[in-house]
Amino acid sequence: MPLWIHEILHFSIFAVLYGFTGLFYKPFKDVRHFLIGFMSAVLIDLDHLLDYFLFNGFSRFNLFEFLSCDFYNKAGKAFILFHGWEYLAIILVVAILLKKTKWSSVAFAFALGMCAHLLFDTYVNGLPDYFYFISLRILNGFTL
Numbered sequence: 513m514p515l516w517i518h519e520i521l522h523f524s525i526f527a528v529l530y531g532f533t534g535l536f537y538k539p540f541k542d543v544r545h546f547l548i549g550f551m552s553a554v555l556i557d558l559d560h561l562l563d564y565f566l567f568n569g570f571s572r573f574n575l576f577e578f579l580s581c582d583f584y585n586k587a588g589k590a591f592i593l594f595h596g597w598e599y600l601a602i603i604l605v606v607a608i609l610l611k612k613t614k615w616s617s618v619a620f621a622f623a624l625g626m627c628a629h630l631l632f633d634t635y636v637n638g639l640p641d642y643f644y645f646i647s648l649r650i651l652n653g654f655t656l
């Protein structure tokens with residue numbers, strides 16, 4: 513699947529979840545929460561850029577090579593350091609701890625975006641179920 517379609521789907525899934533959640537969670541009426549969730553839903557994939565440079569060196573960049581993601585097969589590894597269900601759990605705990613402050617809803621918006629992203633990646637990318645747990649990737653030496 514081309515990366516731009518992948519990103520549009522990340523955004524779309526987030527937008528649907530956000531709209532549904534906003535029906536009963538009042539802070540999501542504020543568009544700033546939508547923007548925060550959008551950033552976490554889409555910008556998480558910036559870690560692929562980091563992987564590209566780690567595997568290919570920082571001196572060159574080929575957009576088509578990057579978008580193909582073939583560099584993962586060559587490296588046999590994927591760090592994707594921003595992808596991890598553990599982060600979502602931590603953010604949710606923080607959101608609960610911040611209850612009654614404005615930061616709680618900000619954390620929930622960020623968590624919703626991340627959740628939408630990880631759900632899509634988990635069920636569409638065809639990788640093992642454990643793959644989006646960063647702790648398990650570490651234990652496996654980030655091997656694919």
Ligand SMILES: [Zn+2]
Pocket residue numbers: 556557595629633
């Ligand atoms: Zn992703």
